[in-house]
Amino acid sequence: MTLDGQQPEAIAAAVDALAAGRLVGLPTETVYGLAADAGNDAAVRAIFAAKGRPADHPLIVHVASAEGVAAFAAEVPPFAQRLIDAFWPGPLTLILPRRPGVADAAAGGHPTIGLRCPSHPVAHALLSAAAARGIAGLAAPSANRFGRISPTTAAHVAAEFGADLLVLDGGACAVGIESTIIDCTRGAPVLLRPGQLPRARIEQVAGTRMLSKEEMSAPDPQAPGTLSAHYAPRAKLRLMNARELRTALELLGADAKNIAVWARTPLHSESRQLVLRRMPDDADAAAQQLFAVLRGFDEAQVKLIWVEAVPDDGAWDGVRDRLARAAASA
Ligand code: TXA
Ligand code: MG
Numbered sequence: 001m002t003l004d005g006q007q008p009e010a011i012a013a014a015v016d017a018l019a020a021g022r023l024v025g026l027p028t029e030t031v032y033g034l035a036a037d038a039g040n041d042a043a044v045r046a047i048f049a050a051k052g053r054p055a056d057h058p059l060i061v062h063v064a065s066a067e068g069v070a071a072f073a074a075e076v077p078p079f080a081q082r083l084i085d086a087f088w089p090g091p092l093t094l095i096l097p098r099r100p101g102v103a104d105a106a107a108g109g110h111p112t113i114g115l116r117c118p119s120h121p122v123a124h125a126l127l128s129a130a131a132a133r134g135i136a137g138l139a140a141p142s143a144n145r146f147g148r149i150s151p152t153t154a155a156h157v158a159a160e161f162g163a164d165l166l167v168l169d170g171g172a173c174a175v176g177i178e179s180t181i182i183d184c185t186r187g188a189p190v191l192l193r194p195g196q197l198p199r200a201r202i203e204q205v206a207g208t209r210m211l212s213k214e215e216m217s218a219p220d221p222q223a224p225g226t227l228s229a230h231y232a233p234r235a236k237l238r239l240m241n242a243r244e245l246r247t248a249l250e251l252l253g254a255d256a257k258n259i260a261v262w263a264r265t266p267l268h269s270e271s272r273q274l275v276l277r278r279m280p281d282d283a284d285a286a287a288q289q290l291f292a293v294l295r296g297f298d299e300a301q302v303k304l305i306w307v308e309a310v311p312d313d314g315a316w317d318g319v320r321d322r323l324a325r326a327a328a329s330a
Contacts, residue, residue, distance in 0.1 A: 001163060001164075001165075001166055001167070002025075002154050002155075002158055002167045002168075002169050003166065003167070003168055003169065004168075004169055005027055005122035005125070005126075005168035005169050005170045006121075006122065006170075010168055011122075011125050011126055011129050011168070012129070013166065014026075014126055014129075014166060014168055015126065015129045015130050015133055015135075017166050018035070018036065018037050018043075018130055018133075018135055018138070019037070019130075019133055019135065021036070021037065021040050021042060021043040021046075022036075022043070022046075022166070023035065023036050023043070023046055023047060023050065023165060023166075024036075024126070024165075024166050024167070024168065025143050025154065025157040025158075025161070025165055025166065025167030025168060026062075026122075026123055026126060026138065026140055026143075026168060027120050027122050027123060027154065027168055027169070027170025027171070027173065028062070028118040028119075028120045028123045028140075028170075028173065029090070029091055029118060029119050029120045029123075029173060029174050029175045030091045030118070030173060030175045030176070030177065030178050030179050030195065031142045031143075031150040031151060031152055031173055031175075031176070031177070031178055031291070032142070032143040032150075032151040032152065032153070032154065032156065032157045032167075032170075032173065033060075033062070033138075033140030033141065033142060033143055034047055034050060034051065034140055034141060034142070034143040034157075034161070034165075035047075035062070035126075035138040035139065035140035036138065036139050036140070037130070037135045037138065037139075038059075038061045038072070038103045038106045038135075038136070038137040038138055038139040039102070039103065039135065039136060039137070041104060041105035044059065044103075044105035044106050044139050045105055047059065047139065047140075047141065048105075050161060051141060051144070051145055051146050052145050052146045053141065053146040054146075055105075055108060056108045056109055056110075057108055058106065058107050058108035058110050058112075058113075058114060059106045059107075059108070059114070059139040059140065059141050060093050060114040060115070060116050060139070060140060060141065060179070061103055061106055061113060061114065061115055061116075061137040061138065061139050061140075062115075062116055062117065062118055062123065062127060062137060062138045062139075062140055063115060063116070063117050063127065063136070063137045064117070064124065064127035064128045064130075064131045065088075065089075065117060066084050066085070066088055066117060068115075068117065068127075068131070068136060068137060069084070069096070069115055071099070071102065071136040071137065072096075072098065072099060072102055072103055072113045072115055072136070072137060073096035073097060073098065073099060073113060073115060074096070074097040074098060074099045074100070075096065075097050076096060076184075077184055077187075079184070079188075079189060079206040079207060079208060080094050080096060080182075080184035080189075082205050082206060082207065083182065083184075083189070083202065083205055083206055084117075086201075086205040087197060087202075087205070088116075088117040088119075089117045089118055089119035089124065090117075090118075090119050090197075091116075091118075091119075091175050091178075091179040091180060091195050091196060091197060092116065092179055092180050092182070092195070092197055093114050093115065093116040093179045093180065093181045093182070093193075094114070094115055094116070094181075094182055094184050095112050095113070095114050095181065095182065095183040095184055095185055095192065096112060096113055096115060096184055096185065097111065097112055097113075097185055098110070098111055098112050098113035099113075103137070103139065105139075106139035112183075112185050114181065115137075116179055120170055120173075120174075121170075122168050122170035123170070126138070126168065142178060143156075143157045143160060143161065144156075144160050145160055147231075147232055147329070148160075148231070148232060149231055149232070149233060149291050149294050149295055149298075149326075150177070150178060150231065150291050151291070152172055152173040152176050152288075152291050152292050153171075153172050153173075153292065154167045154168070154169035154170070156291075156292075156295060172288075172292070173288070174288065175195070175196050175284075175287060175288065176196075176287045176288035176289065176290055176291060176292075177195060177196060177287045177290060177291070177318050177319065177322055178193065178195060179193075179195050180193065180194060180195030180196070180197045180202070180318075181193040181195075182202070182210070186211075186216065188208055188209070188210075188211055189202070189203075189206050189208065189210045189211065190210070190211045190212070190213065190215075190216055191210050191211070191212055191213065192213060193321070194317040194318045194321050195318045196283075196284060196287050196318050198314060198315065199314050199317065200314065231291075231294075231322050231325045231326050231329075232325075232326055232329035233294040233295070233297060233298050233305060233326060234298045235260070235297060235298060235302050235303055235304055235305045236303065236304055236305065237294075237304075237305040237306075237307060237323070237326045237327045237329070238304065238305070238306050238307070238327060239307055239308075239309045239323060239324070239327050240306055240307070240308065240309065241308065241309050242263065242264075242265040242267075242308055245261065245263055245265070245267060245306060245308060246265075246267060248306070249261075249267060249268070249269045249274070252269070252271065253269075253270045253271070254270040254271050255271065256269050256270075256271035256273065256274040257271060257273035257274065258273075258301075258302050258303040258304065259274055259275070259302055259303070259304045259305075259306060260274075260275035260276075260277070260297040260300060260302040260304070260305050260306070261274065261275070261276050261277070261305075261306045261307075261308075262277050262278075262279050262293055262297075262305070262306075262307045262308065263276075263278070263279055263306075263307070263308035264278070264279045264280070264281055264308055264310075265308055266278070275297060275300050275302055277293060277296075279307075279308060279310075283310070283311075283313075283315040283316045283318075283319060284315075286310070286316075286319050287318055287319050290319060290322060290323075291322075294326065307323055307327075309323075310323065
């Protein structure tokens with residue numbers, strides 16, 4: 001059942017569901033989440049079961065405000081506090097040392113916890129109402145089945161999990177790809193997953209260079225957001241440059257079918273069966289559309305998705321990362 005998240009009755013119904021240990025589809029500014037009371041291990045296990053996600057892959061816990069951190073984190077390094085002050089509420093997740101005994105299931109047994117304070121007004125309303133009922137945080141992975149495309153509308157969530165799930169409709173997500181994840185447990189910030197926050201701004205606020213996963217000697221092998229194949233459409237996705245795309249379309253001519261193309265460069269095909277969509281020139285706009293475009297291509301039942309490789313520029317890091325993973329599954 002999908003309810004309008006702007007209605008107070010919808011928030012009340014969602015808090016009742018959470019308090020009863022049930023799951024709720026939650027809009028955030030990045031993607032929709034599948035939420036449960038982070039303090040209820042049985043409810044959190046239901047998230048893993050619904051997603052088909054291995055139980056040792058940790059979930060992000062969402063809090064209503066920066067004050068919520070103390071309930072879950074044992075310690076906040078000064079650079080992490082500066083990131084919280086600058087970017088929360090917003091599309092930033094911090095990995096922090098976990099307070100022993102809290103959110104065990106959500107943390108997947110790891111000694112750390114991923115925390116984020118989302119800026120979406122419906123998420124904020126639900127988190128505040130839940131906090132008032134003694135629910136300190138909501139564990140919520142993206143509301144998609146394991147390895148598949150993250151949902152950016154309420155309809156996507158309903159399509160993944162069926163009509164039985166209570167989904168709060170908060171419209172189309174404004175950011176469109178998942179939060180930037182920074183590991184703050186290693187003395188210096190380590191980027192685990194790029195999102196739409198620019199690296200330069202993060203480093204300026206943190207007051208230090210951000211390391212990449214590759215620079216760390218012991219990367220955590222369990223983080224699915226860090227698996228090379230993830231975010232996969234059903235069709236095979238290939239990244240090509242503009243020249244390769246143009247040549248391929250010319251060679252196929254009127255025979256091009258079961259193919260979808262997403263490109264910034266204007267392209268032409270003689271085929272009327274080719275699905276051709278323009279990628280925005282702006283990285284934020286492209287991120288906002290990315291997952292909905294890939295879902296749309298799957299719905300059109302194409303066999304191949306050809307995407308123009310994105311510019312080699314920091315603004316495109318998040319989109320480039322998601323596209324590379326989608327291509328790695330092909
Ligand atoms: O934008 C987002 O972050 C969305 C919305 C719903 O908030 N959530 C999201 O969750 O993308 P999920 O579960 O699909 O991805 C969370 C990522 C995973 O790669 C997970 O391994 C990593 O965060 N993660 C969570 N807790 C962690 C921890 N303690 N240590 C390392 N990685 C962690
Ligand atoms: Mg996910």
